[in-house]
Amino acid sequence: MIPQQRLFRRTGLQADRRKIAELNRSEEKERTSKKNSASAKGMKQSRVRREVGQIRERHDTGIELVKTSSFICDEDKVLAQNPYNLSVIISVSNEEGTIGELLASVKSLQPKEVIVVENGSTDKTLEICLQHEVTCFSYPYRLGHDVGRAIGAREATGEVFLFLDGDIVFQPQDLLPFVAACYQQVDIALNDVNPFYTKASMIDAVSLAKRFLNRVLRHGSLKYASLTAIPHAMKRRAAEIIGYANLAIPPKAQAMAALAGLTIENVHAVNVFSTNKIRSYNSSNTNVVEDMILGDHVEALQWVQATMGNRCFFADMIRQREMIDHAISQHGSFHEGYEC
Amino acid sequence: MEEFTIEQMPVRISVIIPARDEARSIAKVVAEARNISADTEVIVVCNGTSDDTADKAKKAGAKVVSTKKSLGHDVGRAVGACFAQGDVLLFIDGDFVIPASTLLGYIELVDKGWDLVLNAYSGFQVKTNIHSTAVAKRFLNRIIGRPDLEGSSMTTVPHAMSRRALNLIGIKILAVPPKAQVEAVLHGLRITRGPRINTSRFNRKRAGRKEKVMDLVLGDHLEAIAYFISQRGQRAGYTDFNRMRQLLDAHGSSHSRGVYYPYMLEI
Numbered sequence: 001m002i003p004q005q006r007l008f009r010r011t012g013l014q015a016d017r018r019k020i021a022e023l024n025r026s027e028e029k030e031r032t033s034k035k036n037s038a039s040a041k042g043m044k045q046s047r048v049r050r051e052v053g054q055i056r057e058r059h060d061t062g063i064e065l066v067k068t069s070s071f072i073c074d075e076d077k078v079l080a081q082n083p084y085n086l087s088v089i090i091s092v093s094n095e096e097g098t099i100g101e102l103l104a105s106v107k108s109l110q111p112k113e114v115i116v117v118e119n120g121s122t123d124k125t126l127e128i129c130l131q132h133e134v135t136c137f138s139y140p141y142r143l144g145h146d147v148g149r150a151i152g153a154r155e156a157t158g159e160v161f162l163f164l165d166g167d168i169v170f171q172p173q174d175l176l177p178f179v180a181a182c183y184q185q186v187d188i189a190l191n192d193v194n195p196f197y198t199k200a201s202m203i204d205a206v207s208l209a210k211r212f213l214n215r216v217l218r219h220g221s222l223k224y225a226s227l228t229a230i231p232h233a234m235k236r237r238a239a240e241i242i243g244y245a246n247l248a249i250p251p252k253a254q255a256m257a258a259l260a261g262l263t264i265e266n267v268h269a270v271n272v273f274s275t276n277k278i279r280s281y282n283s284s285n286t287n288v289v290e291d292m293i294l295g296d297h298v299e300a301l302q303w304v305q306a307t308m309g310n311r312c313f314f315a316d317m318i319r320q321r322e323m324i325d326h327a328i329s330q331h332g333s334f335h336e337g338y339e340c
Numbered sequence: 341m342e343e344f345t346i347e348q349m350p351v352r353i354s355v356i357i358p359a360r361d362e363a364r365s366i367a368k369v370v371a372e373a374r375n376i377s378a379d380t381e382v383i384v385v386c387n388g389t390s391d392d393t394a395d396k397a398k399k400a401g402a403k404v405v406s407t408k409k410s411l412g413h414d415v416g417r418a419v420g421a422c423f424a425q426g427d428v429l430l431f432i433d434g435d436f437v438i439p440a441s442t443l444l445g446y447i448e449l450v451d452k453g454w455d456l457v458l459n460a461y462s463g464f465q466v467k468t469n470i471h472s473t474a475v476a477k478r479f480l481n482r483i484i485g486r487p488d489l490e491g492s493s494m495t496t497v498p499h500a501m502s503r504r505a506l507n508l509i510g511i512k513i514l515a516v517p518p519k520a521q522v523e524a525v526l527h528g529l530r531i532t533r534g535p536r537i538n539t540s541r542f543n544r545k546r547a548g549r550k551e552k553v554m555d556l557v558l559g560d561h562l563e564a565i566a567y568f569i570s571q572r573g574q575r576a577g578y579t580d581f582n583r584m585r586q587l588l589d590a591h592g593s594s595h596s597r598g599v600y601y602p603y604m605l606e607i
Contacts, residue, residue, distance in 0.1 A: 113602075130600055138598035144583030151587065151595075197468045205482045212479045215472045216562065245588035288581055295578025298483065301562070302569055310566035314559025316516075318552070319412035324512050327405075327422040 071267065073180040075173075079110055086111040086179055087158030091148025092166025096123040101169045103132040108172045109179070112158045116166075117148035125166070145292060146228075150248040153239050162233045168272060170231060177268035178233035187238040188257055190225040192266035196273050197224060206290055209297040213251055216304065216312055217258040225266045227254045228293060238262050251293075251300035259307065352379040353447055354426035357402070358416025359384050359434030363391040368437045370400035373430075375440035376447060383423055384434065385416035393434070413556055414495075418514040421506060430500040436542035438498060445535040446500040455505040455529035456521075459498055460536035462491030471540075473554055476561040480518055483576060484525045484568055492533050494521045495557055505529050518557075518564035526571055 088111045092099055099116075106114055114134040118126050120142030129136050137151065149163050160182040162175060181189035197203065210226040227250035234257075239247065242256045257264055304312055355373040359366055366384065373382045384397040388410025397404050405423060417431050428450045432438060449457040463474025477491040494517035509523040524531060569576050587595055 133602040134600075135602060136598075136600040137592075137595075138600065139595065140597075141584070142582065143587065144585075145581055147583050147585070147587065151592075155592065200465065200467050203468060203470065205479075205487065208475050208479045208482065211470075211472075211475050212561075215475065216558065220472065248583060248585065248588055288579060291579050292581040294483065295575040295580065298565070298569065298576045298578055299574070301565055302575070305562065305566050305569075310563050311559040312562055314555045314562060316412075316556060316559055316563075318556060319415050319515055320409060321415060321512075321515055323407065323409075323411055323415060324418045324422070324515060327419040328511060330422065 071177075071181045071184045071186060071265075073177045075176055075180075078176050078180045078183060081183055082110045082179065083112055085159040085183070086162060087156035087160070088114045088162045088164065089117070089149060089152035089156060090114065090164045090166055091117040091119070091143070091146075091152060092121070092125055092129070093119050093142060093148075094121045094123050094125060095166035096121075096125050096128055098169050099125055099166045100128045100131075102164065102166060103129065103134065105169060105172055106164070106175075107132070109162075109175060111162075113156070115152045115156055117143070117152045119143040119148055144248075145289075146250055147248045149250075150244050150246070153247050154244040156236070159236050160233055161236065161239060163230055165230050168230070170270065174268065174270045175231055178231055181265065181267040182233045182235050185263055186265045186267060187235050187262035188227070188254075188264040189233045189267040190222065190227065190264065191229050191231055191272065192269040193225055193229060193272070194223045194266065195269050196271050202273070204290075206293045209294055210251070213255065213297050213300055216301070216314075217255055218313055219258050219264060222264065222266055226250065228296070229272060231270060249296050249299055251296045252303055255300040255304050259304065349379050351381045351425040353377060353381070353428045353430065354421075354424035355380060355382045355430045355432060355443075356417055356420035356424060357382065357384045357397075357432055357434050358411070358414075358420065359386050359389070359393050359397065360410060360416075361389050361391050361393060362434035363389075363393045363396055365437060366393050366434050367396045367400040369432065369434055370397055370402045372437055372440045373432065373443065374401050376430075376443055379426075381424070381426060383420045385411070385420040387411040387416055387419075413553070414517055415515045417517075418511050421511050421514055427503045428500060429503070429506060430498060432498045433539075436539075438537060442535050442537065443498060446498055449532060449534050450500050450502050453530065454532045455502045456494075456524050456531040457500045457534040458489065458492040458494065458531065459496045459539065460492055460533040461496060461538050461540075463493070463496070464540045465491075473557045476558055477518075480521070480561050480564055483565065484522055486525060486531065489531065489533060493518060494524075495560065496539055498534070498537065500534070516560050516563055518560045519567050522564045522568045526568075 086109065088106050088109065090102070090106070103114065114132070116129045116134045116136045117139070118129055118136055119139035126136070126138050135155070137155065143151070153161055160179055162179055164170065178189040197207070207224050210224050210228065214220055214222045214225070238257060241260050241262065242253045246253045246256060254264070353376060355376070357369060357373065362369075370382050370384065374380060382402040383405060384394070384402040385405045385407075386394040386397065387407045394404050394406050403423070405419060407419070411419060421429060428447055430443060430446055432443070446457045463477055464471035465474055473495070474491045477493040477495065480493075481487055481489045481491070505524060508527045508529065509520055513520045513523055
């Protein structure tokens with residue numbers, strides 16, 4: 001028998017999930033129908049704005065199970081600050097199809113600078129980047145995952161860093177909340193991916209790793225949110241405390257930030273599941289990327305354990321382990337009613 | 341006379357039951373365990389009890405090991421294992437009754453040659469709502485290269501193991517079940533999943549215990565991961581996928597890169 005109370009809680013939770021799924025579905029429908037009808041640029045802009053509005057509304061209704069941030073996203077105020085404070089850092093490799101559109105979108109944020117770390121591209125990516133007003137570091141070889149972020153951050157001069165990848169085009173309205181949060185009390189603003197987990201099958205090994213690490217760091221309410229995912233933003237101060245080099249191993253950076261007591265929050269939900277481009281290594285070498293991200297989490301845990309002991313916050317105060325030695329010494333001399 | 345001959349039979353199966361104030365259920369639990377076969381011994385490790393658990397267990401036909409102090413989670417399993425004589429060890433809890441026919445399913449798998457047979461229950465999950473201990477169990481299994489075990493864990497009962505497995509992993513490690521599981525994998529033991537028993541439905545609620553147990557289980561998994569890393573080295577052997585880490589600490593001027601500034605366009 002399941003206790004009545006637990007039963008209620010469980011069904012309540014399911015109802016919430018259902019509501020979220022419904023919202024997602026209706027939103028998806030609207031998006032596809034509008035895509036077909038609206039082709040003019042002006043209309044596209046207004047469509048995006050309404051979508052963002054919907055997501056915010058969802059935060060307000062309190063349907064979300066995760067903690068949502070209390071920051072205020074006043075777009076005009078943020079845009080007024082950006083030319084003095086915002087550095088956008090984009091690492092890119094062979095993304096001629098998306099990078100132009102992304103840079104155009106980023107430009108409307110009016111940032112102080114856009115830093116592109118282009119590495120190992122064999123297509124027109126560099127040419128396209130140079131057509132825009134960007135600071136571009138161009139490497140003739142591949143840097144490996146997330147190394148571009150660390151290199152870009154070290155060169156950045158702004159007070160808030162917004163990190164993006166070259167393969168997904170974001171609308172400015174989806175990026176502003178991350179920046180806005182960092183202009184306020186949030187040190188690290190993460191993409192709130194949690195509402196998009198609608199099916200059990202979406203919880204893969206990487207998701208488990210993210211959630212486990214967050215829980216271990218006593219940031220369980222972040223759930224699946226991670227510095228591994230983009231977009232995310234952080235204050236310069238946060239990057240300095242973490243150390244620029246460590247930004248190349250995002251889970252480790254997150255662990256360092258958490259233990260340093262920085263404020264990490266899920267600030268805005270952008271769906272990167274459906275838009276994530278299938279790359280050559282994503283399709284043929286999925287396991288390599290998965291293993292790498294898992295390795296990153298192991299490395300993060302390794303660092304946490306080196307810093308605060310193997311059990312981190314979870315010391316074992318309950319077990320009388322020495323009693324086993326006592327029992328082993330009694331081995332073979334079992335008698336009925338043995339007592340120790 | 342008949343009872344005497346049963347006592348003299350060589351023990352083949354040892355059922356180990358840590359118990360603490362389980363007077364309500366212990367007699368039934370012991371009876372079901374004894375029903376597995378005639379050559380089954382039942383060892384109840386009675387620790388820190390304030391009720392008559394020990395008497396009831398004895399009356400039901402169990403061998404009873406008593407400690408005045410409470411041993412703490414899972415230590416009772418290790419203490420019980422010290423006294424076990426069987427070739428197969430089955431670990432269960434004193435607070436809920438599992439029918440002998442189900443328990444036999446675990447024994448049969450060990451008889452077939454498996455070294456460690458786990459409960460196929462993967463921990464609490466309803467759709468996307470997973471309990472954090474279930475996350476830890478799944479994550480650990482994936483890291484140690486056994487994603488096929490899903491959330492099955494030695495933290496959960498029942499589980500059975502061969503004498504060979506116990507000798508290889510050692511008795512002491514049983515007190516930290518996820519660590520024992522890592523050790524079993526490192527020794528290349530044959531691990532499989534037995535019958536599925538949803539233990540979250542049975543676990544008796546005790547005031548203020550839930551949070552403590554969750555923290556203990558999470559800490560155990562961390563301890564297990566630390567042990568795995570200590571055996572496998574940096575990143576537990578996982579790929580870095582060609583990260584150019586040497587650049588991270590080197591000054592930009594040594595990166596052999598091209599640098600383009602926006603004002604270059606204006607010239």
